[in-house]
Every structure is written in C-alpha cells, then in structure tokens.
Amino acid sequence: MPLLKPPPPRILVNNVSCMRNGQTVLRNINVSVHDGSSLVLTGANGSGKTTFLRMLAGFSRPSAGEILWNGHDITSPGVFQQYKLQLNWLSMKDAIKEKLTVLDNVQWFEVLEGKCGKSMDALELMGLGRLANEKARMLSMGQRKRLQLARLLAIDRPIWLLDEPSVALDAEGVRMLEYIIAEHRKKGGIVFVATHLPIEIEDAMSLRLPARFPRRKTLVDMVHSV
Numbered sequence: 001m002p003l004l005k006p007p008p009p010r011i012l013v014n015n016v017s018c019m020r021n022g023q024t025v026l027r028n029i030n031v032s033v034h035d036g037s038s039l040v041l042t043g044a045n046g047s048g049k050t051t052f053l054r055m056l057a058g059f060s061r062p063s064a065g066e067i068l069w070n071g072h073d074i075t076s077p078g079v080f081q082q083y084k085l086q087l088n089w090l091s092m093k094d095a096i097k098e099k100l101t102v103l104d105n106v107q108w109f110e111v112l113e114g115k116c117g118k119s120m121d122a123l124e125l126m127g128l129g130r131l132a133n134e135k136a137r138m139l140s141m142g143q144r145k146r147l148q149l150a151r152l153l154a155i156d157r158p159i160w161l162l163d164e165p166s167v168a169l170d171a172e173g174v175r176m177l178e179y180i181i182a183e184h185r186k187k188g189g190i191v192f193v194a195t196h197l198p199i200e201i202e203d204a205m206s207l208r209l210p211a212r213f214p215r216r217k218t219l220v221d222m223v224h225s226v
C-alpha cells in the first residue's frame with residue numbers, strides 16, 4: 001500500500017527572523033500550521049509577540065526566512081492580495097467608530113466584506129444584543145472587546161490573528177472567547193493568539209518567545225540579596 005503523504009501546512013513559518021530599529025527581535029522561528037490548529041504566543045513585554053503577528057499579517061517583512069501560505073511566500077505581491085483576504089486581525093487598536101451604533105460598527109465591516117446577515121447574531125452571541133442600537137461611545141472597555149469579537153464572527157475569515165484578545169474581558173467574556181475560538185477551529189479555521197493571560201485552547205501549539213533584555217536588578221532585588 002503506498003504511504004500517504006501528510007498534507008502540507010496551510011502556513012509555514014520557515015526560519016524567520018525579524019529586525020526592528022536595527023535590532024533582532026525574532027530569531028530563527030519555525031512553525032507549521034495546519035487547518036483547524038492554533039498557536040499561542042507568550043513571552044515577556046517586548047519579546048516580539050506583536051511583531052510576530054504583524055509579520056503574519058504582512059505588515060512587517062521578515063529580515064530572513066519566509067512565511068509561506070499554501071506554499072507561496074506571502075510577501076509576493078500577487079500572493080499577498082489573496083492572502084490578506086484570509087486574515088482577521090484583532091488588536092488593542094479597536095477601530096470602533098464612536099458615533100456609529102454598536103450594530104453599525106459590525107455591519108459596516110460586514111458590508112465592506114460583501115457579506116450580510118451575521119452581525120446581529122454575532123452581537124447576541126457576545127452578549128451585546130441589547131446594546132445594538134446604542135452609540136458605541138457608550139461601551140465599556142470589555143464591551144468594546146466583545147464588539148471586536150462580534151466583528152470577527154460577522155466577517156468570518158479563516159485565519160485569526162488575535163493580539164491580547166482577553167484583555168478587559170470578564171470571566172464570562174473569556175469563556176465566550178474560548179468558545180468562539182474552538183468553534184472556528186472546528187470549521188478548519190486557524191487561530192494565532194498573543195497573550196499574557198491564560199486562555200484555554202485545546203491542543204494548541206505554544207511558542208514562548210525569549211525575553212530580549214535581561215531584567216535589571218531592582219531595589220527590591222538588592223534589598224533581598226543583602
């Protein structure tokens with residue numbers, strides 16, 4: 001019986017390094033990511049988690065190595081045009097339009113995407129249904145994060161790049177986040193998460209980036225060492 005070849009990874013991070021401001025932030029990173037899988041990035045402040053996500057989004061170029069999507073370098077212009085349509089980016093900059101209603105903030109992105117009909121369900125799922133017609137400026141920090149997550153659901157692209165998605169969420173919000181990540185993966189979606197806070201993601205790969213700068217001794221350390 002012929003041996004079956006394993007499927008190639010959807011995304012291959014191949015020996016990637018990244019410089020910022022003349023300094024190496026990431027060095028020789030290798031990751032294979034298949035449909036339905038998840039990678040959790042952890043590491044100290046400044047270790048390069050956001051930089052890694054930015055490279056995956058094509059906002060920053062690797063200084064060495066390559067990121068392949070379906071075997072093609074994402075930085076090639078023709079490939080990037082297609083690749084970027086696969087991505088859903090969630091970051092601390094929430095791009096919420098304060099003067100629009102909560103619903104319009106989701107629908108606006110859905111319409112830009114050429115889609116319709118999922119916004120209200122997504123808001124309901126994230127517990128914002130009763131605030132749908134309020135202006136977004138009324139929302140608390142955690143509610144803004146829930147709105148961002150509702151946008152992910154409404155836009156419904158396969159590759160999620162989530163930078164600190166649980167910041168400002170309460171315990172129920174974190175459970176919802178874990179739930180929507182699990183459901184997305186069941187459909188074959190891919191989820192990258194950079195986080196300092198614990199998030200339960202079943203069978204996730206994890207990558208802990210090394211701290212870039214050794215911690216300086218603080219006054220407290222010096223007192224303890226006496």
Ligand SMILES: Nc1ncnc2c1ncn2[C@@H]1O[C@H](COP(=O)(O)OP(=O)(O)OP(=O)(O)O)[C@@H](O)[C@H]1O
Nearest residue numbers: 020021025043044045046047048049050051052212
């Ligand atoms: N726009 C930029 N230009 C130059 N250097 C940058 C830029 N953004 C970040 N850096 C540097 O790159 C390094 C990694 O930053 P990055 O934001 O990726 O870390 P992080 O692990 O996400 O940190 P945090 O946990 O604080 O969010 C830091 O030393 C930072 O100073």
